[in-house]
Structures are given as C-alpha cells and as structure tokens.
Amino acid sequence: MKTIRTRFVEFTSYFFILLFCYASISKIMDFENFQIQIAQSPIFSSVAGFISYGVLITELFVCILLIFDRSRIIGLYSSFFLMVSFTIYIYVILNYSDNVPCSCGGILEKMGWRTHLIFNIATVILSTAAILLDTGQTGQRTKKIITSVLLQLLLSILSTAMIIVLYHRSDYMVKKENHFIRKFLQHPITEEKRYDLAVNSYYFAGSTKDSVYLGNYTTPFSLISLDTGLKEMNEKKIIPDRFDFSFKRAMIQINAPYYYLYDGTVPVIYKGLLGNEKVRTYSKSQAYFSQLINWDQRSFVFSTYYAPLKKQSLGILSPEEKNPLQLKPDLLQKSKDGVFDTDGLMHFDSENQSLVYVHYYKNQFLVLDKDLNIKGDFKTIDTISQPQIDVAELSDGRRKMNKPPLKVNVTSTVKYGLLFNQSNLMGRYENSKNWENNAVIDVYSIAEQNYIGSFYLSKPKEIKKIQLEIVGDYLFVLVGNEIIRYRFAQNLTRHFIKGESRKP
Structure with missing residues (x-):
C-alpha cells in the first residue's frame, strides 16, 4: 500500500509532467512567435536561438525522467533547477529590465508577471518538498536529507549565476557602455x-x-x-x-x-x-x-x-x-x-x-x-x-x-x-x-x-x-x-x- 509520502511524490511528478508538456506543446504550436518572444528578452537576446530549442528539449526530457520510478528523483531535481531558473529570470525582468517580454506558453501566457512569479515560487516549494519526502523514504535519512538540501542549494546558486551571466552578456547592456560625457547642472x-x-x-x-x-x-x-x-x-x-x-x-x-x-x-x-x-x-x-x-x-x-x-x-x-x-x-x-x-x-x-x-x-x-x-x-x-x-x-x-x-x-x-x-x-x-x-x-x-x-x-x-x-x-x-x-x-x-x- 502506497504511503502518503509516495502519493505526494507521484502527484508532484504528474503535476510537473502536465505543466512541462502543456507549456512545451504550446510553444511548439506557435514556435515562430515563441522564438521572437525569446529574442525580445533582455536576458536571452544574445543566445535566443539556442535557448528557444534548449528550453523545449529540456522540458520534454524532464517529463520523460519523471515518468519512470528509477529516474524520477533526477526529474524532480531537474524540475527544481528549471523552476528556480524561471523564478530568477522573472525577478530580474521585473526589477532590472525596461523591456518586459512574454515567453511562456499556454495558460501561463495569460498570467501577469507578478502572478507568474508567485506561481513559480510555489512550484519551487512543491519540488523541494517532493525531493525531501522522496529522499526520506530510503535508509540513512538524515545524511541523505542534508545531502539533498546541499544539492538544491548548489543548483539554486548555479541557476542564479546562469541568469546573471546571461543578463550581463546580453546585447541589451549596450545602453550602459557609451562614451559621451554629460554636463550636470548645479542644482537646476x-x-x-x-x-x-x-x-x-x-x-x-x-x-x-x-x-x-x-x-x-x-x-x-x-x-x-x-x-x-x-x-x-x-x-x-x-x-x-x-x-x-x-x-x-x-x-x-x-x-x-x-x-x-x-x-x-x-x-x-x-x-x-x-x-x-x-x-x-x-x-x-x-x-x-x-x-x-x-x-x-x-x-x-x-x-x-x-x-x-x-x-x-x-x-x-x-x-x-x-x-x-x-x-x-x-x-x-x-x-x-x-x-x-x-x-x-x-x-x-x-x-x-x-x-x-x-x-x-x-x-x-x-x-x-x-x-x-x-x-x-x-x-x-x-x-x-x-x-x-x-x-x-x-x-x-x-x-x-x-x-x-x-x-x-x-x-x-x-x-x-x-x-x-x-x-x-x-x-x-x-x-x-x-x-x-x-x-x-x-x-x-x-x-x-x-x-x-x-x-x-x-x-x-x-x-x-x-x-x-x-x-x-x-x-x-x-x-x-x-x-x-x-x-x-x-x-x-x-x-x-x-x-x-x-x-x-
């Protein structure tokens, strides 16, 4: 008989399968427009071609990992990494960008950006809980939970660093690299x-x-x-x-x-x-x-x-x-x-x-x-x-x-x-x-x-x-x-x- 922990992990896995499948299929159905939206992003503009294909392939691959019991934990870690990356991306867009594009698919495209940010934070919490519960079902629980937390922390740091590096490499930053000199008036x-x-x-x-x-x-x-x-x-x-x-x-x-x-x-x-x-x-x-x-x-x-x-x-x-x-x-x-x-x-x-x-x-x-x-x-x-x-x-x-x-x-x-x-x-x-x-x-x-x-x-x-x-x-x-x-x-x-x- 399946425990509540097992059912929660399965439910979370099915949720991410549905989420990523729906999002990726929506992007594929309107791929031309999706590529344009990615290219409009102040973070991804310099690598738009790679990102547009990479996101689709990654989302579908994570779905496959989540289907099977043996690979499910890898799929959950991958889901965690993706959702942290998406969350950091939206935070940077809202707080540091003059240009706010739309690069999601399906029902997520109807969300406002701040609503989308809240939704992503909730999915990060959900994936974290599923990983910890799945890890806690095996032997040496304490040691494995500590290892799991450290691994999630590392993935969070990597995803944050990735978004920051892409932002600073973006063509959009050219606006901060000019050589004219202003004359500032005294208390005008x-x-x-x-x-x-x-x-x-x-x-x-x-x-x-x-x-x-x-x-x-x-x-x-x-x-x-x-x-x-x-x-x-x-x-x-x-x-x-x-x-x-x-x-x-x-x-x-x-x-x-x-x-x-x-x-x-x-x-x-x-x-x-x-x-x-x-x-x-x-x-x-x-x-x-x-x-x-x-x-x-x-x-x-x-x-x-x-x-x-x-x-x-x-x-x-x-x-x-x-x-x-x-x-x-x-x-x-x-x-x-x-x-x-x-x-x-x-x-x-x-x-x-x-x-x-x-x-x-x-x-x-x-x-x-x-x-x-x-x-x-x-x-x-x-x-x-x-x-x-x-x-x-x-x-x-x-x-x-x-x-x-x-x-x-x-x-x-x-x-x-x-x-x-x-x-x-x-x-x-x-x-x-x-x-x-x-x-x-x-x-x-x-x-x-x-x-x-x-x-x-x-x-x-x-x-x-x-x-x-x-x-x-x-x-x-x-x-x-x-x-x-x-x-x-x-x-x-x-x-x-x-x-x-x-x-x-």
Missing part, C-alpha cells in the same frame, strides 16, 4: 511638494497657467484638474454627444480654452469647452492616427501608418476644411522597416509655435513649423545615429522586434524653446548606482541649437516610466501614483524663450 531644480494620486494610471493631458490636467487610462471619460499648488484635485465626467464607437484607447488633450477627447483607432475626435462636461463630435472617420497634437482651434498634427510606402508619416488634419488631410510621408526617414525605426514622440511648444518630434531609437529630433516644414534637424548628445533594431516578419504578416531594441530616448516634453529629454543611455564616468533610483534629463535649446546640461530626477527603481509637464517656472513629474512639483532654478529659466522664437 528644487523639489517643493508631492501629491498622492492613490493610483498609477494617470497621464498628463495638458495645463493652463494655474492648473495641471490629468487623464486616467482606466476611466477615459474623466478629466481631472489640480491647481499648481497641488492642494486640491477635481474630477469631471465627460459626456460625448455619441457613444456608438468601439473605443480602444481614448485620450484627453488640453489646449485652453478647449479640450479634446480622441481615439485614433476608431477614429474620432470630440471637442469641448473647459468647464463644460459635454463634448461634440468634431472629426469622424477622417484619419486614423497613433498620436495627435492640437495645434490651434482648427487643425491638428498627427502621426499615422502610411500604407503605400509602408512607413510612419506625419500629417495635418483640418476637420472643417473641404480637403481635411495633408500627409507628409517624407519627413520621417526610414533606415530599416519604416515603422519601428521612425517611432517617436510628438510635442507642441505653444509659446514658440513649433512642433518637435523626438525619435525613440536614434539621437535625432526634428523641429517643424505649422505647415510641417523642417526648421531644424538636431542631434542628442549620445552617438546612436542608426536605430539598433531587428524586425522579423511572421508568416501571418505581423512584424515584431526580433530582439530588445536599444531605446535611446524614453520620454520628453517641450516648453519655452527647450527640450527636456529623458535619456536611456549612461554616459562616461557616470555612476551606475545613480541610475537605479533616478531618471536622467538632458536639456536642449531648440532656438540656440545646443545642449545646455543634464540633471537627475529621483524615482523608485521599479518605476520604468515617468511623465513630464511644465507650467511657468515649475516642472511637474508623474512618478507612479505621485505627482511631484519642482521649481526651476535661474540657470535653466534664463534659457526660457517666451513668445515667437528666433529661427534656428
């Missing part, structure tokens, strides 16, 4: 106040001279205002004149005295007056877009996919005109695929009537006028002039990054003729510890065509993305669920250009 900002927003789903929708406006990704039909003193928050519901759209990513943008609710996947743009909850349909089915900037009361600048040239394009949308669209497909110069390599952020400097387009993957930003004529083509201080991306086209026509791209510029904002740009690259002589809990902001003068200097913004290391908004002499920063107000020092405000800028 002073923190004055923080406001707890309770949740981390807010984004900057714009500002006026006395208020900062926020949208919320989870409640897209709400407009939140905060006075610049960060004393009081008010929320107003937005009521569109029609809801017969399948909204996917509705966003709000302020350009006083009006505000706009839009969704480029529908596509629709609503227009309303600040203080009034009702918005009317201003543009419907005139243009699909990924980004939208309201230039004035009658026109918008947008970015979109231009199918004839298979690339991103900028354009002007004037909803009230007879011919509302003007596309400028030649503005963003492609070097590879035309979509990922031209990706970036658009900003409008209302004080100087300039549009600024900051590329994500190369050291370039464009300055354009109202008609999308290029006024300046400038470089950031780093040396990445060509996007370091590798795009793969799947058999169904979809395109994905074949490995983690080197993101040069993370986020930015433009105001008073200055570009404030969060860089993703560490310069020479910079302390890596400063990068763990800070974001570096590089400041450029658009009018004077030069780099002014840099400063750090404090943030928790688990926060990957911050947002910036400038009002008067204040810099507002969204970090997680907090909004922080900083005051600019004179060494920055003396570069502010308020009014029509000098032409670069």
Whole structure:
C-alpha cells in the first residue's frame, strides 16, 4: 500500500509532467512567435536561438525522467533547477529590465508577471518538498536529507549565476557602455511638494497657467484638474454627444480654452469647452492616427501608418476644411522597416509655435513649423545615429522586434524653446548606482541649437516610466501614483524663450 509520502511524490511528478508538456506543446504550436518572444528578452537576446530549442528539449526530457520510478528523483531535481531558473529570470525582468517580454506558453501566457512569479515560487516549494519526502523514504535519512538540501542549494546558486551571466552578456547592456560625457547642472531644480494620486494610471493631458490636467487610462471619460499648488484635485465626467464607437484607447488633450477627447483607432475626435462636461463630435472617420497634437482651434498634427510606402508619416488634419488631410510621408526617414525605426514622440511648444518630434531609437529630433516644414534637424548628445533594431516578419504578416531594441530616448516634453529629454543611455564616468533610483534629463535649446546640461530626477527603481509637464517656472513629474512639483532654478529659466522664437 502506497504511503502518503509516495502519493505526494507521484502527484508532484504528474503535476510537473502536465505543466512541462502543456507549456512545451504550446510553444511548439506557435514556435515562430515563441522564438521572437525569446529574442525580445533582455536576458536571452544574445543566445535566443539556442535557448528557444534548449528550453523545449529540456522540458520534454524532464517529463520523460519523471515518468519512470528509477529516474524520477533526477526529474524532480531537474524540475527544481528549471523552476528556480524561471523564478530568477522573472525577478530580474521585473526589477532590472525596461523591456518586459512574454515567453511562456499556454495558460501561463495569460498570467501577469507578478502572478507568474508567485506561481513559480510555489512550484519551487512543491519540488523541494517532493525531493525531501522522496529522499526520506530510503535508509540513512538524515545524511541523505542534508545531502539533498546541499544539492538544491548548489543548483539554486548555479541557476542564479546562469541568469546573471546571461543578463550581463546580453546585447541589451549596450545602453550602459557609451562614451559621451554629460554636463550636470548645479542644482537646476528644487523639489517643493508631492501629491498622492492613490493610483498609477494617470497621464498628463495638458495645463493652463494655474492648473495641471490629468487623464486616467482606466476611466477615459474623466478629466481631472489640480491647481499648481497641488492642494486640491477635481474630477469631471465627460459626456460625448455619441457613444456608438468601439473605443480602444481614448485620450484627453488640453489646449485652453478647449479640450479634446480622441481615439485614433476608431477614429474620432470630440471637442469641448473647459468647464463644460459635454463634448461634440468634431472629426469622424477622417484619419486614423497613433498620436495627435492640437495645434490651434482648427487643425491638428498627427502621426499615422502610411500604407503605400509602408512607413510612419506625419500629417495635418483640418476637420472643417473641404480637403481635411495633408500627409507628409517624407519627413520621417526610414533606415530599416519604416515603422519601428521612425517611432517617436510628438510635442507642441505653444509659446514658440513649433512642433518637435523626438525619435525613440536614434539621437535625432526634428523641429517643424505649422505647415510641417523642417526648421531644424538636431542631434542628442549620445552617438546612436542608426536605430539598433531587428524586425522579423511572421508568416501571418505581423512584424515584431526580433530582439530588445536599444531605446535611446524614453520620454520628453517641450516648453519655452527647450527640450527636456529623458535619456536611456549612461554616459562616461557616470555612476551606475545613480541610475537605479533616478531618471536622467538632458536639456536642449531648440532656438540656440545646443545642449545646455543634464540633471537627475529621483524615482523608485521599479518605476520604468515617468511623465513630464511644465507650467511657468515649475516642472511637474508623474512618478507612479505621485505627482511631484519642482521649481526651476535661474540657470535653466534664463534659457526660457517666451513668445515667437528666433529661427534656428
């Protein structure tokens, strides 16, 4: 008659057989996509080919070991090693990586990363218990249990070392191996106040001279205002004149005295007056877009996919005109695929009537006028002039990054003729510890065509993305669920250009 110990060991073995078989078969069924996902990993990008096959073979081989009584203990140790490795991998991804891929199969792919981490920890505990119980069934129990514990400890150390070595060998680490030198400004900002927003789903929708406006990704039909003193928050519901759209990513943008609710996947743009909850349909089915900037009361600048040239394009949308669209497909110069390599952020400097387009993957930003004529083509201080991306086209026509791209510029904002740009690259002589809990902001003068200097913004290391908004002499920063107000020092405000800028 089988003991409870024996049944537990068998149950654990069957569980891992089911887990590894299901995961490996799911990967095999969509192997092309699995390889792409592995290649996108910041840890496995440099050995993606080997890892994609190695994981499948190992998982299936462990299943075979677990089936037979003679090899079951080896299968349990192997399961322990795999699950510890997967756990360390997820921990590193969550805490040290800017890029979070998905490289699991089947039902595990539906889990969030933190849920997946908890699941993996539970499987490590389960395999540990099964190994100890199986070892304890034979003679010389104490000696064998001690040996088993030491062996598991050794396997844990080996798996941890393996993940760390792969991470440091990864192509992704190139972002920390640059040779440009930053000029750090002396106390350019002073923190004055923080406001707890309770949740981390807010984004900057714009500002006026006395208020900062926020949208919320989870409640897209709400407009939140905060006075610049960060004393009081008010929320107003937005009521569109029609809801017969399948909204996917509705966003709000302020350009006083009006505000706009839009969704480029529908596509629709609503227009309303600040203080009034009702918005009317201003543009419907005139243009699909990924980004939208309201230039004035009658026109918008947008970015979109231009199918004839298979690339991103900028354009002007004037909803009230007879011919509302003007596309400028030649503005963003492609070097590879035309979509990922031209990706970036658009900003409008209302004080100087300039549009600024900051590329994500190369050291370039464009300055354009109202008609999308290029006024300046400038470089950031780093040396990445060509996007370091590798795009793969799947058999169904979809395109994905074949490995983690080197993101040069993370986020930015433009105001008073200055570009404030969060860089993703560490310069020479910079302390890596400063990068763990800070974001570096590089400041450029658009009018004077030069780099002014840099400063750090404090943030928790688990926060990957911050947002910036400038009002008067204040810099507002969204970090997680907090909004922080900083005051600019004179060494920055003396570069502010308020009014029509000098032409670069």
